[in-house]
Each structure stands twice: as structure tokens, then as C-alpha cells.
Amino acid sequence: MSKFQRFLLKRLAISVLLTLIAVSVIFVVLRLLPGSPFEALVTSGNLNQEQIDEIRAMYGLDQSIWAQYVNYLGSLLTFQFGYSILRSQPVWDVLEPRLINSLILLVPALVTTAILSSVLGMYAGWNRGSRLEKFSIVSTTLLRSTPVFITAIFFIIVFAYNLEIVPALGMRSIRATPDGYIETFASLDFLHHYILPFTVAVLYYSGDFLLLARNGVVEKRGSEFLKLHRAKGLSEMEQLARAGRNSMLPILTYFTLRLGMIFQGLILLEVVFSWPGIGRELVLAIQQQDYPLVQAAVFIMALAVIIANLAADVLYAYFDPTVSTNGGGSA
């Protein structure tokens, strides 16, 4: 086995272990929660003891905690998340469309911001000390340090309430009753609702990419290999392209990490814009104590982070062999 393969195998094993620990923590935390969603049903509804027992059995709550744990692990492995208590629907049927609503907002936003702000950052780094550089650093620092819901609130007030160009809430207008994903997303109405949250997401994430790209180029600028290129007579832009290419690796790894953190980072964005995504659903499910829904949503978010971390480490080790592949792997 090559060194890289050994590293890969070890990293994979660690990821599996981390997943196991993460889902166990979720399980324990949820079991420690006081009260149960059924209490509301029992006190408000006209259920008799027999019906209550039946419902408890249906959700496996009458079994021992260990049996519940084993069932829970098994169900996660097969993506069978059980039944949502309050929506009387299989959990996956509730989450799937919301997951897609989240992805359709966040992935294009992340890709856009990664490309635009990296290019801008490289250009700013090349023109060090320029007004453009200073302006881009200050504005992106403002955008990335301000919590995203505050930026969103400002944008809603300006563009939705005062200028009235775009709607402030939701994904489609209330009267729209689209059928299927294509009808949902391929429409002007959707685009109209999309543009504001998309812009806020792009701006929120722009800072980190811009600074990474800028710092990369600034550090490369004084290095020997660029002196060689200059001596060879390459134009400024060609030199920048080479310096930029050499700062791609941190940007690429950062992009992967961000992709993994995407859902949790934008829970707030979805809440502010009433975007029917997985983050907003999680907040609602927690408020309503819908355990099966909560544990599935948190599981999906944790899994995304773990897979992205793994991918980032492997990418780094693969593209930059000088990184120790036998150490922590994630230094």
C-alpha cells in the first residue's frame, strides 16, 4: 500500500468513527429532552391509553433505550428516518424537497462567490496598496463579520420594503401551485424571489475567498518563480495567472469545507427569508419537538460536514505531497 492509500484508509476510518460519535451525541441529547411531542397530543386530543400505547409502539418508544439506539443506527444507514410526528408523513418525504430548496439556493451562490471573489481577490492582491484593494478588504470584512441575518434584514428593508423591487418572503408567490421541480424552479416568479437571498449569500461568503486569494497572490508575488517568469518576459496578466494558479489549493480546500457547512451556516438566512429549506425546517421541528425530523435534519447536516472535511483533507494531501500524509492529516 502506498503512503497515500494508507493515509486515505486511515482518514476514512476516522470519518466513520466521527459519524458514529456525532449521531450518538444527537441521540443522547434528544433522549434527554424533557417532555415528549405526544404529551401535547394526549392533553389536547381525545386519545385513550390504548391509542397512546399504539402510537408509542409505532415510534418504537416502548422498547429499551438500547434497542431504540440500535434501531436508530440501522435506520440512519438506510436513510429510513421514520415518521414525522407532527406532519404524519415519512421524514424523508418532508426533508427531501426542503433539502433541494436549500441546495438550489446555496450551491449556486457558493460557486458564484468562490469564482467572483477569488478572481477579485487575486486582482486586488496583485495591485497591492491600491484603492481597490483597500475598498474590497473593508467591504468584505464588513460582510463576513456581520451575522448574515442582519445583512439580510438591511437588504429586505432597502430592496423589498422601500424600493419594492423584490418580494421579501418565501420562494414562490402564494398563489403559485407548481407541480414538480422543473415547474417550481424554472419560472420568473421563482427567480424574482430567488435574487435577494442569493445575493445576500454571495456577499456573505465573498470575504473569506477574497482574502484567501489576495493573501495567496501577495505571498507569491515576491517569490523566485515569478521573478523567473518576469525575466522570461511574460506580461503582468500572465504572471498574475501563474501566481493565481499557485494559490488555488487553499481556495479549493476552503470551498470544500464551506460546502459542508452550507446548511447550518444559512439556517438564519432561510429563517429571515422564510425560505422553505432544511435549516428553517429544523428550527420549526425543534420548536415543535418533532424528534424524528430533528434527528434526521441534524444527521444530514453533520454528515455533510464530515464528508466535506474528509474531501478537503484528501484533496490537500493529493495535490500537495509536501503535506505530511502520516501525521494528523488535517493540520
Next chain:
Amino acid sequence: MSTETKPKAELYERIDSLWTTVRDQFAFLRGDPLAFGGMLVVGAFVFLGLFGPFLAPHDPIEHTVRGDGGSVLRLAAPSADAFFGTTAYGKDVLSQFLAGARPTLIVGLFGGLGTGALGFTVGVVSGYYGGWVDELLMRLTDLTFSLPFMPMALLLLTFMTPNIWLITAIIAAFLWKMPARVVRSEVLSVRERTFVKSARASGASDLRTMLYHVAPNVLPIGFLYTAYGVAWAIAAQASLAFLGFGDPTMTSWGRMLRQVFASGNMRVAWWWVLPPAIGIAAITTSVFLIGRAYEEVINPEIQTDQ
């Protein structure tokens, strides 16, 4: 010099040189207009956090603003009765704004310090010892990386009644991973330097080497990430409060924003939105701007001005 006084003299010397460094940093920050502006904002914010509740003309929750006719002023625009206007419940926005700075300061300060201290310790120990200690600690940071912060914090805050110290603890428990990794990688390079090796060779204990030879050299990075920790903690606290998971007994800026948002009055009551929103944005940005300027001292390669 007797063996008694030597460590003492050495200590004074260290404190002296530390003080000089601190003074130099301040001088530097004064020279950077952005960082200087940031420091002014932070200073104003600390003042508000300490004295805001006393300056507030009314009780932020109990008091109800009444107009000339004795009727409660609800959603009133700024006027002589209430300089920042009133909320939908007839409360004084200015008083809420002044009182709301305190929880933000507490969480920011202690969350940031906790994040920095925990991360710094883990980073130094992990990097210094290496081997299985390193492996164990780094897997622990991986674990906090894999548990998504927001959902986990929401979960924990549903089953424990949110209070400001619990929120601070949760934030520090999740955020220490950042400084831990950066400090560790710094320690890895410091560890190989000659003065550390010679200290080890001359028989200094691990603890002593870590405290006197390794830690001071990675301290700047530790400070920097403590500053960032402050900004992260403030942002996290505001976000949690906005989602409805804040300390229910305290008025905070995040909670003000939640109330104006949840009551559906965001469209009209700009005077209720702007003070807390601008407050949070200004303080987090200021801390980051100071951090950036400081980062350039530590890493001159990326300086803005050549």
C-alpha cells in the same frame, strides 16, 4: 545572583518585554486608520456594556411609554417622548438598546476569552508533545468540527433553559477548534527551533519549556484568534437570540431584532430595527478590522501597505 531571585528577575524582564510589545501593538493600531476606528467602536461598546443599563432612561421591559393623553405609545416614531421611538408593546427602544449591550459584551468577552484560552492550551500541548497526545487532541477537534455548531447549539438550548453563561459555554465549547489548529501548526515549527531544543537539552522540564520557550512565541497568534473569537461569539449569540434561543430574562440586541421580526413590524418600524442591527454589525466588524491589522504585524508578508 542567588538562585532565589533569578527566576523572579527573569519574570520581571519578561513582563517588561511583554509590556513593550503591547505598547508597540497599540502604537501600530493607532497608525492604521481602520483599526483605530475599530478601537473607538470597541471602546464605546465596552462603555455601553458596563454602563448602558444605568444610562437607560427607563426599564427596558417594565416601563411603558405614554403620550400626553396618557395612552400607550405603540410603534411611535422617534420623538421627544422616546428618542429612538417605541416598540409594538410600547417600550422605549433607546432603553432597550442601551440595556441590550450588556449581554452582547458578556458573551463576546467571555466567549472569546474561553475560545482563545482553550484553543491555545490544546494547540500548545498537542503540538509540543506530538504522538498519541496530539492524535487524541486533534481527533477531538475533528469531532467538534463534525458536530455542526448551529443545530447542536439549538438542540442543547431546548433541553436546558437558555441563560447567558450557558450560551457562552456552548459557544466556547464549539469554537476553540479554530485557534487550536492554528496554534498547533505554529508550535510544530517553533518546537524545531534551536532555543527550544537547547532548553530541552539543558534539562528544562516539559512544562517549563512549554511555558517559557514555546508559548511566548505563539502568543500573538493566540491573541489574534481570541480577538476573532470575540467577534464569532457575538455573532453566534445574536444569531441564537434571533432564532428565539436567547436568554429570556435579558434584553439583548439579537432579541430586539427577533421581536421586531416576529411581530411583523420590520416594514414600518425602522427605528426599532436599526439600533440593534447597526450595533451588532459595528462591533463584529470593528473586532475583525483590528484583528486584520494585527494579523499583518504577525505576518508581514500580507501587509496592505508595502
